[in-house]
Amino acid sequence: MNFHIKKVAIVGGSSAGLLSAVTLKYFFPKLHILLLYSKKHAPIGVGESTTAWFPQFLHEHLNISREEFYKSIWPVWKLGIRFEWGVPHISHFNYTFDGQFRYESQLLSKIPGFYCMHDMRQASRYSILMDKHHAPLLHDGKGNIKILSDGFGYHIDVYEFINYLTAKALSLGVDIQDLEVLDAKLDEYGNVQHLCCADDLKVNADLFIDCSGFKSQLLGKALQEKFISFGYRLFCDSAIVGNWKRRSPIFPFTTATTMNSGWRWRIDLRDRVSFGYVYSSSFCSQDEAIQEYLSLTPYATEDLRKISFRSGRYKRFWVNNVIAIGNASGFVEPLESTGQHMIVETIWRVVLALQDSNLCPTPKLIDATNRYVVDLWDEICDFLTLHFKFNRRLDTPFWKYCQEETDLGSLQNLVELYQDSGVCHAIAHLIPKSSIFEIDGYLTLLCGQQVLVKNLQPMADAEITEWLKYRQILHNNLENSVSPQEAFYFLESLY
Ligand SMILES: Cc1cc2nc3c(=O)[nH]c(=O)nc-3n(C[C@H](O)[C@H](O)[C@H](O)COP(=O)(O)OP(=O)(O)OC[C@H]3O[C@@H](n4cnc5c(N)ncnc54)[C@H](O)[C@@H]3O)c2cc1C
Known part of the structure; x- marks a missing residue:
């Protein structure tokens, strides 16, 4: 009817x-x-914390001007997610919203991603900005400021x-x-x-x-x-959520950190920082979760609350x-x-x-x-299983269980291909058609967590030189980037 x-x-x-x-x-x-x-x-x-589609929807589909939105909310720019995740000896990897596997450069001859399998650090402009703690805005030295590109999310x-x-x-x-x-x-x-x-x-x-x-x-x-x-397939079902009055520079990215029985987010807003510990109640009690949470965020005691979810x-x-x-x-x-x-x-x-x-x-x-x-x-759901199956950061019962029991579902073929041949053209055929995360998301998680590749082709000396040169050029182009605080200061005087 x-x-x-x-x-x-x-x-x-x-x-x-x-x-x-x-x-x-x-x-x-x-x-x-x-x-x-x-x-x-x-x-x-x-x-x-949002994806990059959220601001695009507000500004392009609903026609809400940035000026109107910024003056009402003052969102913090989110360039991506800093994952403190994967192998123990590497501090983090960045999941950026600017497609770090899609670069086109005359300097580089191999498929985008080949170089990231060897060294994913600072592989794109956003990744460099994230490590600098800078916003996607450039200053021209004459008091003008320009937004680098539109592909960022918000913290609101x-x-x-x-x-x-x-x-x-x-x-x-x-x-x-x-x-x-x-x-x-x-x-x-x-x-x-x-x-x-x-x-x-x-x-x-x-x-x-x-x-x-x-x-x-x-x-x-x-x-x-x-x-x-x-x-x-996803074993977390609870969260402890709290806030921290700002006492350090603003991070223009969300941080996801491995915890004993789950993971913790850090989301920087302009005047406060939100922290949440997402965990599995089968592996730790609420009291244990609060204790672990407070040991890492000693000031986040205001408004501490518990949320259960399925x-x-x-x-x-x-x-x-x-x-x-x-x-x-x-x-x-x-x-x-x-x-x-x-x-x-x-x-x-x-x-x-x-x-x-x-x-x-x-x-x-x-x-x-x-x-x-x-x-x-x-x-x-499928995409999240990748995060749990391959995180080897901690050796706790929760993470061991995740490594052993996480069912990759429809990603099994993609993962097997990656484990066999690494980043290759054929992987694109195994990504869902209307994917939210697209090929960059999948490759970020596989390369970032250093999932082992059986037939990893070595990187020749000439290629290492090219890769370093490419990243140096990106760095040079970002010399005039500004911190989120500086960006707010400029925009406030502009609006
Ligand atoms: C721990 C945790 C962390 C999260 N972090 C993020 C994040 O970082 N980024 C993100 O995008 N999403 C996040 N989410 C998801 C987030 O909750 C949703 O994106 C969104 O904010 C939820 O909004 P909602 O409108 O669906 O529900 P709610 O905010 O729960 O609103 C429900 C509304 O319904 C009304 N209502 C309920 N019952 C009735 C009734 N009987 N009669 C009349 N009105 C009623 C209430 O008054 C309220 O207005 C998180 C969720 C959890 C649990």
Whole structure:
């Protein structure tokens, strides 16, 4: 049964709900959009590190100017992820957002990546900037500053982001109400007829968007959609989260550090640093996790809190006239910061389907959109398994278990090819078609963790010289880069 959408009701007033409201109102100004949230249920309050697609979506698809966004939020530029991970004798490797395996240089004759298998340090501009702790901005010496390129993510304060989006949604004409949704009344076909809310209020709409977070009030509870767990492949299920008032320079990247029973993030915001220890409750208790966390972040005692989660996704995110976005539709641990990414990606797929169907989506279109989004979730799960299977940093029971028991799923062939021949042209055929991480992501994890290659071709002296020359040129071009603090100072005077 097709349905024509004139009114949309959104449940949830955090990142997913507000981004959905703003996006739908921006692309379909005539839609009546009602957003319900409840002060009884606080936003989860994490989701501060993004991929590069997130700023692109805000600035290019929603047409939000950088100036407006920066003045409201002051995000920190994220050039990539610094992984303190892999083999013990190397301090870190960088997963950059500027495609460090895709360089084209007349100096280098081999396939991009061949050199990184031997030495991945500072293989791209972003990697050099990350090691310098510099932002992707260059200073021309005359008081002008220029953004190097657009392919970076953000670190955002999630509460400031919610405030910003609330004002944006109101200015676009979204109707926002504090009203708790208790249940939903379904018709005989499994469509939601109306929401049953506090004070016996009923809310009707043609399309319902569930952004209620882990509660999954509509998709999970009312529609009872099947949940597909990733728990047998990704073993973490808990996090300790805290903050540290800034007392050191800003890092323009997220840091992921190996811990005894999981890993710890560091996300630098302008005035504070967020730290979280993601761990497996089968390998350490909450008290042990807090102890280990505090031993490394002694100042991060304010607002320390515990979050439990389950990794997985619902079988479909779009069922009849219900769409779930954000944590209400799926979740994996934030090692690759994919939460906000999946929010904007899912909304974007919905926008495209609604545009294609003139707001009258057919079951086949809904099926195809489901397939696309579900494949992305599954790719994220596969990609994360690479991080756990090959990290040899610590010899604890958790990491031994990960090395032995992590199921690589559909990446098995890709890994076997890499272990046989290293970075080669054929690897590109084994990367999913609509990949979030693309070939750079996969090769970063394989080379960065120094996964052993049976037939590794040696690097001739001439090639070593070329590789060093290439990196020196990159360095020279970045002589005028500035720190995030300096960049903020310039931009504040500009805006
Ligand atoms: C430990 C951890 C770390 C994370 N780190 C990152 C990260 O670095 N980067 C990233 O991209 N993602 C991260 N995520 C994912 C992150 O949580 C999501 O990206 C996103 O912020 C979640 O937003 P949401 O809108 O789906 O849910 P929530 O923030 O939970 O919001 C739910 C909303 O629904 C409303 N609501 C709930 N029930 C009802 C009801 N019955 N009636 C009315 N309203 C209701 C609430 O009031 C609230 O407004 C992390 C998640 C976890 C658990």
